[in-house]
Amino acid sequence: MSEEGKVETEAQAFVYMVRCEGGQLYTGWTNDPASRLHAHKTGKGAKCTRALGAKQFAYLERCADKSDAMRREATLKKLSKAEKEALCTAWREKNLPRLSVATKADAGDILDIYNWYVLNHTATFQITPSTLEEYEAWVENTLKVAPLLLARDADGKLLGYACAHRWHEREAYDWAMESTIYCAQDARGLGIGDVLYNALLELLEKMGYWNVYALVADPNPASERFHEKLGFTCVGRTPHTAYKNGWLGLSTWWLALRKGNDKPKPVHKLTEEEVLAVLRKYGNL
16 A cells, blocks of 8 residues: 655565554555554544544564565455454564663653654644753653653664653642653654553552643644543643644643542652562563
8 A cells, every 4th residue: 555645765665554443453554654653543544544543553564665565565464353463462572662760871862852842843842952961950850759761672772751740849749740751753653652651650659649640732632542541531721822833722631540538648769679560561671
């Protein structure tokens, strides 16, 4: 299946399967996985994904060139549903990201991801790129309140990061955190966000936090669906909040890690082994 309106190059080609909202698998080929997935998720891809809705890649395989990718696509389409699911399961297990807690030395890699969004996206309202010195300090300050999680591939490339910081500084807010997550532009749609966010939320719950908030630029339907899937509820919207390539609103999302009216126990740090035990559940170490 070709990509309308895109310049095809022989330099790279991929065959893929996209998981649809109802669990179905759509098979195709592309020379730009991130752009193709975005097209599927925004209703600009194939008729099938426009009708069924697309979630994320369930399988992605690099091929030698366009011809090879098209042949591989034809082969995959002949497989039974069970055979396709087995292939997806094996791919997911093989490509589980390597999770770790960041250190100051990781600031440069984190900054590369964040500054891409500063310059190219409205996920952050920041306009001027941050410096390495600023982000080295940011990493150290972030680690004082909660783990800063990294996801890397087998070659060590940073795929994304997730962290949390205080919702407000006054003492009565000690049990409320604001979450942040960013994935590398070419790693979106691979399930990295799910892995990072679920690990982060479990760690925050174990530390004794009660509430997690997320601020989402409005409109951002993909991020809203992502937070809804994780159990967040939209608790407010403000229009014309910021101007970045046009006026943007802001939506506030809330997730209760605990319920009830009991007096909360003090938040506590986790041991290294407690953190590693959670990371092992969601990825490789």
